[in-house]
Amino acid sequence: MAPTAITVDDIQLGTQAFWTAPLDERDRAFAALRARCPVAFHAELYTLPGAPQGPGFWSLTRYEDVRSVNRRPGLFSSAGGITLSETSPETLEFFGSMIVMDDPRHAKLRLLVQKGFTPKTVAAVEQSVRTRARALMVQAADMGTCDFVEAFAAPLPLQVICDMLGVPAADEKQIFDWTNVILGVGDPDFGAFDALFESALAMYNYAQALGQDRLEHPGDDLVSILMHAEVEGQRLTPAEFGSFFILLAVAGNETTRNAISWGMKALTDHPDQLAAWQADPTAMTPNAVEEIVRWASPVIHMRRTANQDIRIGDAEIAAGDKVVMWYWSANRDDTVFPAGHRFDIRRSNAKDQVGYGAGGPHFCLGANLARREITVVFEEIFRWFPDLRVSEEPARLLSPFINGIKRMECQFTPASVISDINA
Numbered sequence: 001m002a003p004t005a006i007t008v009d010d011i012q013l014g015t016q017a018f019w020t021a022p023l024d025e026r027d028r029a030f031a032a033l034r035a036r037c038p039v040a041f042h043a044e045l046y047t048l049p050g051a052p053q054g055p056g057f058w059s060l061t062r063y064e065d066v067r068s069v070n071r072r073p074g075l076f077s078s079a080g081g082i083t084l085s086e087t088s089p090e091t092l093e094f095f096g097s098m099i100v101m102d103d104p105r106h107a108k109l110r111l112l113v114q115k116g117f118t119p120k121t122v123a124a125v126e127q128s129v130r131t132r133a134r135a136l137m138v139q140a141a142d143m144g145t146c147d148f149v150e151a152f153a154a155p156l157p158l159q160v161i162c163d164m165l166g167v168p169a170a171d172e173k174q175i176f177d178w179t180n181v182i183l184g185v186g187d188p189d190f191g192a193f194d195a196l197f198e199s200a201l202a203m204y205n206y207a208q209a210l211g212q213d214r215l216e217h218p219g220d221d222l223v224s225i226l227m228h229a230e231v232e233g234q235r236l237t238p239a240e241f242g243s244f245f246i247l248l249a250v251a252g253n254e255t256t257r258n259a260i261s262w263g264m265k266a267l268t269d270h271p272d273q274l275a276a277w278q279a280d281p282t283a284m285t286p287n288a289v290e291e292i293v294r295w296a297s298p299v300i301h302m303r304r305t306a307n308q309d310i311r312i313g314d315a316e317i318a319a320g321d322k323v324v325m326w327y328w329s330a331n332r333d334d335t336v337f338p339a340g341h342r343f344d345i346r347r348s349n350a351k352d353q354v355g356y357g358a359g360g361p362h363f364c365l366g367a368n369l370a371r372r373e374i375t376v377v378f379e380e381i382f383r384w385f386p387d388l389r390v391s392e393e394p395a396r397l398l399s400p401f402i403n404g405i406k407r408m409e410c411q412f413t414p415a416s417v418i419s420d421i422n423a
């Protein structure tokens with residue numbers, strides 16, 4: 001599609017086809033919406049098998065509009081669901097942890113786990129992040145060619161969140177498979193709605209057994225904290241605990257994995273950026289990590305529901321309407337990020353990106369942890385495999401919600417002997 005050929009009416013964010021199109025087409029479509037129709041209404045022309053047909057949704061594509069809605073939770077509720085597709089009350093209840101709640105309940109639940117995610121606690125898990133990352137380097141050392149996602153991007157976030165939750169190592173693979181299905185819903189590789197429920201139920205039952213164990217044998221992991229915590233004088237119900245567990249495992253896993261994978265892809269496509277980063281990692285890393293999350297926008301959107309009639313720009317939004325904040329688009333808004341589609345680790349305001357949310361009460365609880373993980377993975381890759389490059393186009397996840405990479409081959413010079421791995 002030539003840039004001039006796009007009319008706003010051509011852009012159907014509610015179709016499956018839109019999300020399979022090449023990324024530069026996606027960029028052009030969002031640029032057209034930002035320029036010509038920043039608050040647009042889109043029909044839901046595709047629904048997941050088994051899901052109800054939706055009434056359509058408002059799309060916010062400009063940075064300032066996304067921030068404004070994100071920061072006004074009293075007007076824009078999370079309780080009706082956070083993805084653009086229709087979500088039945090049963091589904092919400094099942095996954096209904098704090099991310100689909102409004103304050104004050106949301107704030108109380110968040111407080112329970114917040115201390116597990118402060119910069120100080122994250123610094124304390126630093127050593128385990130490093131040890132886990134190095135073990136991955138050792139495993140990959142003599143491969144030379146491999147699937148980057150499987151070898152480098154997926155294991156670390158999974159292992160770290162499992163460590164924090166207190167999940168035994170033998171069960172990590174199972175958690176990994178369940179989270180894949182939950183966030184991959186809609187992609188043919190991961191099955192449809194039924195598979196989503198089966199995986200969520202299995203994970204829920206797993207959580208109950210683990211929780212019971214920690215009730216009797218408390219440790220210092222998040223599951224023990226959650227099982228013994230009280231909100232308003234009461235313990236979490238099994239249902240509340242189960243959905244909390246699912247949220248933490250899912251949110252901490254896929255997102256960071258995709259940031260790492262897209263980061264490697266961007267660095268391969270922009271050798272000058274890779275060289276600049278490798279030349280001065282100490283100075284470049286913090287900004288490069290922000291730029292990766294801005295450019296990758298691993299969570300493409302979050303949705304809210306209007307609590308009352310409200311006007312945004314020229315649009316009259318009615319109470320009950322779905323309002324979608326396109327983080328992907330806000331992160332490419334040229335008025336904030338000049339040439340926003342370009343990957344540039346020297347971008348002076350990369351830290352203003354909204355990949356983790358835009359400053360509202362649901363701002364990503366794991367942002368510090370994710371920054372740490374992305375940092376450590378790239379430090380280790382640069383150290384042991386400085387010539388690692390992506391060697392084929394990524395197999396992208398078909399999803400309007402998660403900007404995912406399922407597989408992506410990479411090549412590097414094997415480092416058959418990694419000496420002094422713990423140095």
Ligand code: HEM
Nearest residue numbers: 098099251252255256259299356357362363364365366370
């Ligand atoms: C690059 C990696 C990550 C990205 C891009 C990301 C993105 C996001 C986004 C966009 C939100 C919703 C923000 C909003 O609507 O205002 C969110 C919420 C959340 N994230 Fe992350 N996330 C990442 C990593 C993590 C990690 C490692 C964890 C660890 C468990 C985590 C846990 C959570 C939780 C628990 C919430 C819900 C917070 C609430 O409702 O108060 N995330 N994340």
